[in-house]
């Protein structure tokens with residue numbers, strides 16, 4: 039790593055010779071494989087942007103010039119070149135974030151890991167430069183996947199309108215999101231790599247385009263027409279230049295000199311210009327290049343020589359959903375599935391294998407996913423839209439105004455709900471049970487274990503006149519938790535012998551059932567009796583909950599969601615509406631952005647542990663009993 043360790047900041051790149059730059063690129067690839075195989079992370083995307091990032095930092099002067107990354111998962115090389123080379127605790131508490139981080143460096147601007155926002159940021163920064171009379175450059179790196187997001191086109195529409203406002207857009211085009219980027223223009227333009235590649239594209243493109251909704255066939259005819267009568271690459275220029283953008287490319291994104299030359303031209307252009315770079319995800323690392331699933335988009339800890347995971351992951355929530363979806367698909371021909379460019383991560387790969395004509399990958403376009411689901415439901419089908427909880431935020435209005443207002447039977451399956459941890463603040467699925475509380479007619483399920491995922495998914499797809507939501511966490515599914523009895527639609531998981539006189543009712547939400555049972559055990563040791571109930575459907579609040587609460591002295595709700603407007607708030611409102619005046623304490627995630635760390639570390643940080651909660655409940659009960667000493671102890 040003789041060269042890499044000499045790079046303390048971007049200006050240290052300036053005096054390197056072409057041979058040294060090539061050697062630096064090799065050292066960076068070696069570093070990435072060695073480091074990320076130890077920690078896990080976005081190995082594939084970063085191996086694909088080594089030369090591109092070196093060229094960016096040689097041509098532009100960060101941090102005076104703003105170098106922006108869409109989604110930010112491909113910013114490891116940027117970090118290496120801007121003074122951050124200790125990757126030993128990447129994505130772990132106290133270590134480097136897996137995304138840009140303003141706290142880490144002045145070179146970092148966008149921390150948000152939600153795709154398709156970079157062009158909006160760039161448009162705003164470019165306008166600010168214009169108003170403030172600054173001639174700093176704004177450079178936005180966006181992947182072909184992120185370019186399938188609607189916000190990217192909203193921004194392009196604005197950027198292209200200002201012919202004299204300098205802005206450089208670099209399309210990092212590796213033909214993939216996770217899987218091949220389909221259904222969008224970005225995918226088909228991206229495979230225009232060489233003239234003979236164009237033949238390959240036309241051959242492959244025909245069947246892919248035929249399966250691609252809307253743009254597919256017309257685009258194929260256009261491109262085919264371009265092949266016959268027009269310059270081979272007129273299509274990309276045509277599309278972007280019709281928008282009013284200067285188009286430069288396609289450029290070999292692994293040829294540093296070529297990228298630098300294109301960026302220099304773009305830098306001097308004096309208006310909005312798009313540099314189209316063709317790259318390979320996982321470049322230079324065979325296990326990644328051979329990974330058909332997603333070219334090592336995001337890996338766990340792996341053996342660097344083979345790329346094989348060090349630990350095999352057990353049954354996780356996603357695989358439970360995946361298996362049940364296949365069963366449902368066999369039983370009901372009206373069930374179709376939607377993903378926003380995350381077929382495998384959300385567990386729809388098996389369904390897609392068996393029912394290829396009943397699954398839609400809409401690209402990174404959650405809003406379109408939700409609206410098209412309203413159309414599918416109105417057309418007589420029952421769509422299941424599987425999406426990470428945090429990414430549903432983006433489609434809230436479509437869920438509210440297209441799905442719920444029109445009483446469409448659509449089921450949203452939210453994976454990665456609750457604290458996810460290592461992907462940082464914008465990846466925690468901590469807002470869904472708050473924002474969805476106000477959607478009229480919506481029913482929200484939080485299954486506690488695998489059996490309940492299966493059961494509640496089935497209950498959800500039976501609802502054909504309202505949106506239903508099933509949400510569960512990331513990773514290994516918890517232990518099976520059986521019910522003692524059912525009350526209304528709720529499962530009582532534990533109750534004292536003398537149920538009528540129990541002190542505390544613990545309302546356990548979703549996968550936190552084991553935690554809540556542990557809380558009850560700790561309370562028991564303090565002589566405090568507790569009932570644990572799993573509402574199963576947290577919205578609407580079960581009608582049997584207020585009367586059950588009335589039989590207790592204190593109600594406690596525990597959820598893996600933001601406290602603000604969460605299930606605790608909804609239960610408190612239901613008790614008030616029912617005239618049940620029992621003190622309630624709601625435990626959940628505080629209203630703040632959580633730094634990256636493991637789920638366990640973050641749950642402890644926010645007080646979602648059995649000892650923390652049991653101590654506070656003990657204090658509350660002691661206070662009710664007038665035993666202030668114990669209450670004081672609990673407060674400590």
Ligand SMILES: Cc1ncc(C[n+]2csc(CCOP(=O)(O)OP(=O)(O)O)c2C)c(N)n1
Nearest residue numbers: 083151152153181182183184214215379429
């Ligand atoms: C709104 C949103 N939806 C989904 C994701 C999950 N996601 C992260 S990276 C990625 C693929 C991005 O593809 P691309 O922009 O081409 O970048 P590449 O990984 O190919 O460099 C997806 C779908 C996200 N970050 N944001």
Ligand SMILES: CC(=O)[C@@H](O)[C@H](O)COP(=O)(O)O
Nearest residue numbers: 109111151336383454461512
């Ligand atoms: C960058 C991005 O949004 C995803 O790749 C994210 O890293 C997914 O993480 P998991 O699938 O590991 O939860």
Ligand SMILES: [Mg+2]
Nearest residue numbers: 181182183214
């Ligand atoms: Mg891509």
